[in-house]
Amino acid sequence: MKYKRYFQNEGTYFFTAVTYNRRKIFTTEAEIRLLHGAIEYVQQRHPFELIAYCICPDHIHMIWTLPENDSDYPTRWRLIKSYFSRNWPGPDSHTISQSRIGKGEKGIWQRRYWEHYIKDDTDLKNHIEYIHFNPVKHRLVQTPIEWQRSSFKDYVHNGLYASNWGSEENLNFLDGFGKE
Numbered sequence: 001m002k003y004k005r006y007f008q009n010e011g012t013y014f015f016t017a018v019t020y021n022r023r024k025i026f027t028t029e030a031e032i033r034l035l036h037g038a039i040e041y042v043q044q045r046h047p048f049e050l051i052a053y054c055i056c057p058d059h060i061h062m063i064w065t066l067p068e069n070d071s072d073y074p075t076r077w078r079l080i081k082s083y084f085s086r087n088w089p090g091p092d093s094h095t096i097s098q099s100r101i102g103k104g105e106k107g108i109w110q111r112r113y114w115e116h117y118i119k120d121d122t123d124l125k126n127h128i129e130y131i132h133f134n135p136v137k138h139r140l141v142q143t144p145i146e147w148q149r150s151s152f153k154d155y156v157h158n159g160l161y162a163s164n165w166g167s168e169e170n171l172n173f174l175d176g177f178g179k180e
Helices: 029-045 073-087 121-137 152-157
Strands: 012-019 049-056 059-065 109-117
Touching: 012 073, 012 121, 029 049, 029 073, 049 121, 059 121, 073 109, 121 152
Parallel strands: none
Antiparallel strands: 012 059, 012 109, 049 059
16 A cells, blocks of 8 residues: 655644664764754754654654645655764664665664644644653653653743643543554
């Protein structure tokens, strides 16, 4: 079955990008800075608004809003992934299985990424909450405020969440929500 992507000018999208074989690549501050650098590099050349994000060791979630008359998120993703890949020193090449890695690939990213077009404010709220609760879901921390690699603290700072959000209530997301 061939996957067909949805394109909407000035659209808001939820994305999940996963590392190759779920390798835990985003584990040091240097790797996080490099990923942030890749995002900023692309934003300068192909603007988009970063609404929310979460960087886990083996995957990332982001919500972007694209500019007016622009629906080209594939170019942005290609550039983010390639910038990171070109600049990531990574482990010794002999530690990466070359069996399924294509020519020119370093075994850093899965080839595809998941995208979801945000339909309305409720959909946006649900995806932002999913992103911010994701480190708890994966048992990386007990509460969202403990995770340093997300936009959650920005949302708290701006008064959009209480600092204890997600620590007491039992959040349930639909099966497959977030597709990661």
